[in-house]
Amino acid sequence: MSEYAIRCEGLGKQYGKTQALDDLCFSVKRGEIFGFIGPDGAGKTSLFRILTTLLLPDTGTAIVEGYDVVKDYKALRKILGYMPGKFSLYQDLTVEENLNFFAGIFNADIRENYYLIKDIYDQIAPFAKRRAGKLSGGMKQKLALSCALIHKPVVLVLDEPTTGVDAVSRREFWEMLIRLKKEGITIIVATPYMDEAILCDRVALIQHGKILATDTPVAITQAYPRQLFRIRSNNTLGLIRQLKEHPEIQSADMFGEFVHASAEPGKLDPAEIRTFLEQAGLGQTEVSIATPGIEDCFIDLMRKENE
Amino acid sequence: MNKVFPDIPALNTSEFAIEAEEMVKKFGSFVANDHLNFSVSRGEIFGFLGANGAGKTTAIRILCGLSKPTSGKIRVAGYDVFTQTEKIKKRIGYMSQRFSLYEDLTVSENFRFYGAIYGMRRANIKEKTREMLNRLGITELENTVIASLPLGIRQKLAFSVAIMHTPEIVFLDEPTGGVDPITRRQFWEMIYEAAASGITVFVTTHYMDEAEYCNRVSIMVDGKIEALDTPANLKMQYDAASMNDVFLKLARRSVKSEK
Structure with missing residues (x-):
């Protein structure tokens, strides 16, 4: 069989x-x-x-x-x-x-x-x-x-x-x-x-x-094509809007208390993002590298499909 | 029908949209709501969580003026839930996953229907319909029958309809169940905008990441509110990495044999 x-x-x-x-x-x-x-x-x-x-x-x-x-x-x-x-x-x-x-x-x-x-x-x-x-x-x-x-x-x-x-x-x-x-x-x-x-x-x-x-x-999840960042601020909506303004950032989505943002590998590091957000007036933010989950992958594949 | 000047906001001078003191609801010997104490500030996003059968639906029905509590002192939009339920109903909006829009009516017919129920004037309904459809970027769908629209758009429309009369509080009962992850996030952006415009949001969900989006969260277990605080404080208090862990820690304490 x-x-x-x-x-x-x-x-x-x-x-x-x-x-x-x-x-x-x-x-x-x-x-x-x-x-x-x-x-x-x-x-x-x-x-x-x-x-x-x-x-x-x-x-x-x-x-x-x-x-x-x-x-x-x-x-x-x-x-x-x-x-x-x-x-x-x-x-x-x-x-x-x-x-x-x-x-x-x-x-x-x-x-x-x-x-x-x-x-x-x-x-x-x-x-x-x-x-x-x-x-x-x-x-x-x-x-x-x-x-x-x-x-x-x-x-x-x-x-x-x-x-x-x-x-x-x-x-x-x-x-x-x-x-x-x-x-x-x-x-x-x-x-x-x-x-x-x-x-x-x-x-x-x-x-x-x-x-x-x-x-x-x-x-x-390993096939996720970009670098993912996990970002926290006390103004989630403002944070997402600001991230979407950045030319290298390709996505910014709410994930619980964090926002997940992605960029091509090697293009950005957490410190650069932190500086960018501080200059935009978002105050204290926390930025780190994140491991993609199934939901990150699903969102990414959905967007590709919709294009 | 009496004209009640529906466009004039209620004279709720309290800083709270909802105030519940010692709220009790019994069905026979069964205590569905066991001395609930909580208040929701105006413009707050308040998450109302609990396992199936914890007593959430009973509480929501009371707060919407659909069911009378057994005892307690409860005010919604400044009105008493024992004596002023009709006034409460005019000042709230409601949306659930199951019951939202009439599927065989068009988009604009649904707005007209709900607007009329809330006693809005025709011109105001038209203006609100345009405003809401513009916000969603779907003005061209005005005359489309709901049944032919994708679920994601329907959910966003249902929310728009629930707040078209600028209620003081909108109750959302599992509004994002079964929705794709992108639409779910767009939906939450709409919730944030509504809250920023001063509408109080009272929301239930089974998605624990969504609990993190709330200003404060209450968790019901066996008819009682076991925890109530900001997501950050709850995670600290229960030494948990996420709201999912907080929920599991609390809800597993349930002593009810019935699952």
């Missing part, structure tokens, strides 16, 4: 005039956590619906675990676990009934596969008799993941499982994914949160239906 769980070539999908997916090519290796990182409307959901055989592509091919998503959809569905972005369990069924239902349609034995969901399901088990519609957001998410896993899928597809979820719950969710990876399940996950990229083995940055870059998170 090939080392790849998923291979896509020339995948395209159009809705009217909107090109939702534009000639996508990528492969996902067996047993990796592969992240699609991009904003709403980038095409993540369309792609995931094609991979889960719920939507037909206009062009190209997608092979998942040796099965063609169009021709072999019946066989493929048996080995996929899918958690859609929108909560889509049965709201009128209880927690327990939902789990039984999903196990039933996949002919899965709950007791046999329980070890897979134990960590997750144990947390919602006290509410087993509660209707799914009456659960909190975090609990719904855990139930949806349990239902997507109960038939022990080979590939798990998670569409924005952490959107609208607070920082603590997001971290817990990722801890669960890393445990599942250890069970050998291939996981593809979509997220709009750039900081989740580093938790993936490899990521594809996606925008307007196109993949901007595919690689390990470290390789993507």
Whole structure:
């Protein structure tokens, strides 16, 4: 068998005039956590619906675990676990009934596969008799993941499982994914949160239906083409405006309490920037060399794409 | 409908846009807001953070005049949340990720609709629409249906609509969820400009870097405000490198079994 769980070539999908997916090519290796990182409307959901055989592509091919998503959809569905972005369990069924239902349609034995969901399901088990519609957001998410896993899928597809979820719950969710990876399940996950990229083995940055870059998170950040500076002042807005006036500075963006500014390598050093800002009347500023993160790379690639 | 001279600002002589003392909201035996004490200065950008289920939405609904607290002394834009909710509603703006603009109306129709709701005069609505679209550099989109616009532009328009009547306070409930990183920053520049023009900004977000953009931040845990200060002071107090670390340290203290 090939080392790849998923291979896509020339995948395209159009809705009217909107090109939702534009000639996508990528492969996902067996047993990796592969992240699609991009904003709403980038095409993540369309792609995931094609991979889960719920939507037909206009062009190209997608092979998942040796099965063609169009021709072999019946066989493929048996080995996929899918958690859609929108909560889509049965709201009128209880927690327990939902789990039984999903196990039933996949002919899965709950007791046999329980070890897979134990960590997750144990947390919602006290509410087993509660209707799914009456659960909190975090609990719904855990139930949806349990239902997507109960038939022990080979590939798990998670569409924005952490959107609208607070920082603590997001971290817990990722801890669960890393445990599942250890069970050998291939996981593809979509997220709009750039900081989740580093938790993936490899990521594809996606925008307007196109993949901007595919690689390990470290390789993507190392490929950042310019020198990045981290600058702090007590007047962030004024700082950005002033930085954009400098002929050598190519970008200036807010990053938390700092501003990240970039220039061609070797063109500027922190002291020069500090002097420039002082002369512009910005008073006390702090300037240092910064290591680019995924978000810096995403912004840079987006701007190149828009040019 | 009574004409209430909506263009005359409220006579809020206090230096605070929001003052909450001992704010409590109970649902049965469940205490969603447990004696909250805070005040927000005029023109301040105030970040209102907390884990899912911490009680943020309950508090925002009270401050917007949509829900009555169980007890407490709370004034918004100088008005009492028990007795003057209709006046409060006229002096605030509101925007959330989910509910913002009517998708099958055009850009200018949305401005007209919301302007009318806030009792603005026709000429004033027209002028504001032009001003806001100029600011965004999208005057040519005036007659475009919202549904056909990219998400980023929609979010910026939704914010413009929420402040078109020059409210004293604008409430932003996760305004940047799912937005690309460039648009997210442009959005924050708009927030800074609004604050500089004197509008108080009350904002919730799950992006912790955005917490750093606020003048002050409060963090709710299990219905209580556990921390309230400038981002710099909070990081010092909790010995944390970023607001994300502050948040994780505080929110992990949650004792609720329900997650």
